[in-house]
Amino acid sequence: MAVNSNPSRFYIGSAYYPEQWPEENWQKDIALMREAGFNVVRLGEFAWSTIEPEAGKFDFDWLDHAIAALAGAGISTVMGTPTAAPPAWLVHQHPEILAVDENGRRVQLGNRCHYCVNSTEFHRAARRVVKALAEHFGPNPHIVGWQLDNEYNRYCYCDNCRKQFHEFLKSRYGSLENLNNRWTTRYWSQTYNAWEQIPLPIGPHNPGLMLEFKHFVTESYRRFQHLQIAELRPKLASTVWITHNFMEWHDGYDHYRMTEELDIASWDWYVGTGHLDYQLSGTAHDLARGYKRRNFWLMETQPGNVDWKPLNNKVNKGETRAMAWHAIAHGADAVLYWQWRSAYGGQEQYHGSLIDQSGQVRPIYREVQQISRDIAKVTDLLSGSKPVAEVALLNCYDSRWSIQWQRHHQDFDYVSHLRHYYRPLAARNVSTDIISADAALDGYKLVIAPALLIVTPQRAANLKAFVENGGHLALTLRTGMKDEYNALLPLRQPGALAELAGAEVEDYYALFDPVPITGEDWSGVSRIWAERLKLRDDATRIIAAYGASNGWLDDQPAITAHTYGKGQVTLVGAYLDDNSQQRLLDRLIRTANIQPDLDTPPGVEARKRIRSNGQEILIVINHTRTEQHIPLPWPVYEHLSGQRFEKEIRLAGYEVAVLTRA
Amino acid sequence: MAVNSNPSRFYIGSAYYPEQWPEENWQKDIALMREAGFNVVRLGEFAWSTIEPEAGKFDFDWLDHAIAALAGAGISTVMGTPTAAPPAWLVHQHPEILAVDENGRRVQLGNRCHYCVNSTEFHRAARRVVKALAEHFGPNPHIVGWQLDNEYNRYCYCDNCRKQFHEFLKSRYGSLENLNNRWTTRYWSQTYNAWEQIPLPIGPHNPGLMLEFKHFVTESYRRFQHLQIAELRPKLASTVWITHNFMEWHDGYDHYRMTEELDIASWDWYVGTGHLDYQLSGTAHDLARGYKRRNFWLMETQPGNVDWKPLNNKVNKGETRAMAWHAIAHGADAVLYWQWRSAYGGQEQYHGSLIDQSGQVRPIYREVQQISRDIAKVTDLLSGSKPVAEVALLNCYDSRWSIQWQRHHQDFDYVSHLRHYYRPLAARNVSTDIISADAALDGYKLVIAPALLIVTPQRAANLKAFVENGGHLALTLRTGMKDEYNALLPLRQPGALAELAGAEVEDYYALFDPVPITGEDWSGVSRIWAERLKLRDDATRIIAAYGASNGWLDDQPAITAHTYGKGQVTLVGAYLDDNSQQRLLDRLIRTANIQPDLDTPPGVEARKRIRSNGQEILIVINHTRTEQHIPLPWPVYEHLSGQRFEKEIRLAGYEVAVLTRA
């Protein structure tokens, strides 16, 4: 199925809930949207009780009217399937649709995603409403794409789920003997004699069981998602895409598996409390871009503030514009605010919106208007362009889950550790992909595998080939400890990668106190964690060594480098302080011969998007609140102001520039 | 029903549990009570299993004896109905009497208030025991009043409560259509097609549903309370009052609704950890005085310490006396300590008492003795006197609940915000009433409506009339956002009050960092929250403006003043630091021409009680531990010492003076 993954336009808009308002109000909303420069809205994703007010009785008129009215103002529609909000009549008829929580209680009606993702009755009802939507709206030319459900997140522990889990395990393991063996169930007499003895794990359990439960949840959502795609796809034009709006680093399921059947990725970006940290949020954009390895939609983002954090401050004036351009620089092809207008009732009365409860614009509306004007100026330029990276960070949900369950040091967090490698790259404006640890690595110069705990034979082979062919590989802490069943490998770390690294791990240490460490031309500390490396090869070089500390680590190798094939492998046994980490990453950038997109002062981000014709568009964002002077390597044309600059460009606080070589 | 709301005497005493001791011990207790100067005890409020050892079989002899023995020593009785402690036989026979908690579990027998307030069987049993008590003790001349139950506080989530909730909603909304509309249930497909679909909300839910559940709980307790009053009142002499002992700022139900049917208000005052902060505890006394807008009883207070806090220190020597006088100064007509004597068993073995487990007096007994002697000296003087205020703070449970559920900033607390307005008044010895936001406002010069989120048409009309007639009104943050269904009003804040204020709120900001603010002759910061004001009228004056901060607030109006009719309205968009807040309140005091009761050094409180003949009694309390010199505007007679003072009175640490003009 070929869909238009790089749509020919840029989109800006918001979520909109016409069902919450009398139809006579819509025109005023649409006029204000037009004035705001909108060209898209998302509709319908919580409207089940309005679309299907009773079982099998559908009312699409209002949606037809809304889509038509919007289209009349040049505004396209993204249609949401409403399955995240099973209505009261459905739950009333089939209470078993409600998920069962970890305490064994049915969740209540009245919030979102209260469904058991494996419920037969829920599947039946979801199929019916999606089928009806597909039939009615599939041909509608104003709909550019579909969003399935909304932010999948619920776990269920009902008896039906447990039975389904047993079926899942049967198909994965074939025999109980195999399962018992893979999970070492003789430990603590966990041996299973029958599939139905296996619990849905609540709290700490056998690591093998815990990992398979995550796999099962992923498969449950895949199946539920597929059920919707199967109804929709045959009714849609080939240019109409299907997506789901994911939640950043949400760990509920394997996002790579979940995005396989989707046409494009999209996600919902909320800063929450505080302010934009672009070196942090960059990982989330790049993660989303990595799902399908193409540009993505920002399906929701905050117009100033959210309402679900303990402290819901508004971002500063100007910051919303910097956020939008930051997203675009990282591959967003659309920016939709959540939400357009404050509903009178419901749980999100305090959430940011562009139009307040009185129907008047909030101050932030003017800023969004400016963003629309920006985008209008460069739509043609940006169309079809995308970020291109020479560096990849490998991401693995299985490794992440395994580590989070067994952190060993409370401050060891998989995602923080990955970000610890991302931040020094971002500080240098090095474009980076975040991709699945199972993805192909062609085209990269440098691959970093942060905490790649689980190393399968295929992963080992891929990495070996990458290095043999000249790639630079950096391995870090906890690498190669486990197999895909979350069992320890019968090997010292980094397992099968030890040959590539020319070194292995003699023992690992959760640290009570930081350990001094000395590198080639720097010194610092390792905190949280340290691994004692042992060279396996005379050619392996020691890049850094530990100083006097707990006795075990004193004078032992901490970081090594090893040439293998045409490439090089760095094994990092330390969790460096920030300054040392920047030194280490600068070394990797230099060694692998990576070109940053631009040198900028601190707080200024620069990212390239490359057009299909090879033209480079440089997006420069001043994330500080003070004017910054950015030296230019060549003369440029700045598209938002229409000005040329020779040696330097000056950007006021939160100011943005879109440059091409003059 | 006319009851003696201003009893002709002052009362001092304690709770007493003769049922826990052999009758032969009582005389020793009563002799010590007499020596302590007691003239009242509270009896019976947990004695159900002693009064009715099995269903329908009553034993009143012991209570007859106890009341008579106390009366013989000149000690009156307050009789408690024992319904807060349903006995084991009752719960055993009807397990459905036990309340169901938020986790769906029946609470256990063995503590207090384990009942479902809506249980039919519990109602039947409560009616029976109260009826029997009323018949037997109603005519007893030694009983001055009755306390119903004890500190209502339990919530129940049983199926019967849920059904009752549906009935409650039916009678309140008439139709589901109306309810769906008021709650905006199309949001998240919450539309209800049948009453029985509506859950009892546990955790976050639709704000409309959450507020109605609070209303339902209030009505449930009202009904339960009424059931007892209906049995009691016909059997009581007209001078015998009925009350319930409430818990300060407890938020379980609307205390204004709950006190409507009671004759007098009473409450239980515990400092808990630390020491008396009279500018804080004053709000609680004034709150209790505001329930019935008359003097109240302090039904329980701590003799030194409690036992239910993480740290249960004793207050300092002398502090208990200062506490008693502080309560009297704020309108207490009785002070009862909890409890008289430490029981051998039960959950409160470590609670403060006057007599220890060995039957000997604790050191604090002597201090209580002194308080009794104090009171004896001024009983005639104080009888029938009461505090009178020119300032009112409006209090609204609906607004409070709504804000607490949706704080938006974790540090925004409704009661703290109200206290933020009370404290500067207390520092100036300005007598203040705390009254329902629906109360009549006649007689006040200044009305402050802290965070009056919910503004009904009637409230708006009352406030308008108040201002038109010359009143000064201060509106603060979050005012006029919502209607009585907890839905946003289709208006900018402060809603219908914007005309009075001559200003409106363009947007509100939960603050990550404090925002500088400059007033007429002061400068400070706004923290937690800020509202950006917009003038609606040329005559509106800017009293304070924001400085450079998040861009949105820079140079915007923060506080405005507006003349309306004969009055004036101040709209406060900032949450000021303490110094600035004192400046603001000083301005309001000055502008509204309020006379403080006395100018005193920091830490010294002065409060007037006014006799029916207009005579002013000035109670002055040194809440510090060091001697304080208080200048006097006129010569006084000090009633505790029997001395006259001309220009100044000196009070040792924790010392008290009761003054009239000489």
Next chain:
Amino acid sequence: MAVNSNPSRFYIGSAYYPEQWPEENWQKDIALMREAGFNVVRLGEFAWSTIEPEAGKFDFDWLDHAIAALAGAGISTVMGTPTAAPPAWLVHQHPEILAVDENGRRVQLGNRCHYCVNSTEFHRAARRVVKALAEHFGPNPHIVGWQLDNEYNRYCYCDNCRKQFHEFLKSRYGSLENLNNRWTTRYWSQTYNAWEQIPLPIGPHNPGLMLEFKHFVTESYRRFQHLQIAELRPKLASTVWITHNFMEWHDGYDHYRMTEELDIASWDWYVGTGHLDYQLSGTAHDLARGYKRRNFWLMETQPGNVDWKPLNNKVNKGETRAMAWHAIAHGADAVLYWQWRSAYGGQEQYHGSLIDQSGQVRPIYREVQQISRDIAKVTDLLSGSKPVAEVALLNCYDSRWSIQWQRHHQDFDYVSHLRHYYRPLAARNVSTDIISADAALDGYKLVIAPALLIVTPQRAANLKAFVENGGHLALTLRTGMKDEYNALLPLRQPGALAELAGAEVEDYYALFDPVPITGEDWSGVSRIWAERLKLRDDATRIIAAYGASNGWLDDQPAITAHTYGKGQVTLVGAYLDDNSQQRLLDRLIRTANIQPDLDTPPGVEARKRIRSNGQEILIVINHTRTEQHIPLPWPVYEHLSGQRFEKEIRLAGYEVAVLTRA
């Protein structure tokens, strides 16, 4: 039954789980064990599903092979009964075996100790497997002892437990009238009319009920333990002992009751996070030695690190050796590491081990090897020796539970308070027993009873006799408040001990601020708690008095001393700062004429073990990381190095010396 409580050898080894590995791997493990100097392993304690793969079908072959192979290498076996891990088939067949937690939910299969200790079906199955083990392995000459179950810890709240609790109460109280009286159930109408009305207490309840529930749990485990002993003992040789591995200060049951039927005590020592604090861990060793008042086994200890803490650091190089010798110095006759080798799967993949998942030794293996070599050198010397103390600290589970439930001050912790008395003794190398408050006191010079809340007539009589006969007794805070039913005594503190103390407590104070205190030649503060003492006797001396503070304590006695019979009683009303506490304990040591084992620099521990022939062995351990010089009172022979020292011995960081007089 006479068992060899002082085995003729020292043991060193580990837990080993051959069932987790193919039999062909064992020889490599055993060879490494031999090389490590092991002479014991513990087997079988979680192997139920391997031993009895289905109901009644036993497989002992593998265990026979393992025991024989180990014996072939000179390694004895401790056999564990596997009841801590009821297998899936058993739980599947009888789900009621699963315990019910405080939330009313059955615990899940998949972890440990998931059984209801009172389950009839579980008793049946446990008896069957233990009987089979006893019959098969009872005669095995390579088994030196048996461990029952593993770390008893589960609480159950099922209906069967509740019924059993009622039976327990019936037999303890005889009548409900007695129970109601003992518990003061008229308080809050708790009166019980039928046994079945009594709940299993969850959360705060009547103190009497709470204490009896602890007694019931203790009796439940005793019964379960007895069931196993009854099967085992008749099948074992008289030299083969039975034990259970307890967990330090675990408060789940009364350890004195639990150890009555065991032959020797053993416990599992884990430092967890951070490093060894020998003045703290000493209490745990001495506690274990006090169970049976004889030497104990260290059944488990960490080889470097654990995996169940938020931060699982490895102890320093050398620290493991200091730990082993610290345990031996306090009476350990065996040291077993947990565990030998990292299992591929199961919950403890990150736990410290000697052999890693690859089958290679970890660095710590070499250190354990050295410990084995140490022990080999002094086995003959140490055999049959034991620590002997002149000081006893009394420990009482009932007092501890009662205080922990009603701390009154959040920082008052029973065990911390006991350690507060232990630490100054440990700092002076004063050998101290920690024994039951009901134990005989013959032979002690000084007895300290920290927070002995519950004083029964027999305890009072024992202490009186001890003092009359010349003993020095120190009483501390909260002493003598309650009886054995957790009811207040009708006496001032310290109850029946007031006569001995020549003083009583007028009132007690949880402290908000520390209170100054002045002693004979020191001054400091009391924090957390203070008791106001009142002299009852002219001969009572004031050792320390409070300074100005809360008014109640100002200038009141804080610590008193009183001569009684031939002895002396010190009553301590203060919770002193650490320096003052050292001064107080130094005074007690001096007054009671106690001889420290050796004077050492800070951080160096010295402890004697006495041989049956009276010879003193002095174990000296440098717990610091730097060299220490220890002056010697007499010339010594050092057994590990084979050297003689005259005036001084120098120990490097973590170095150990085993000395006898030369």
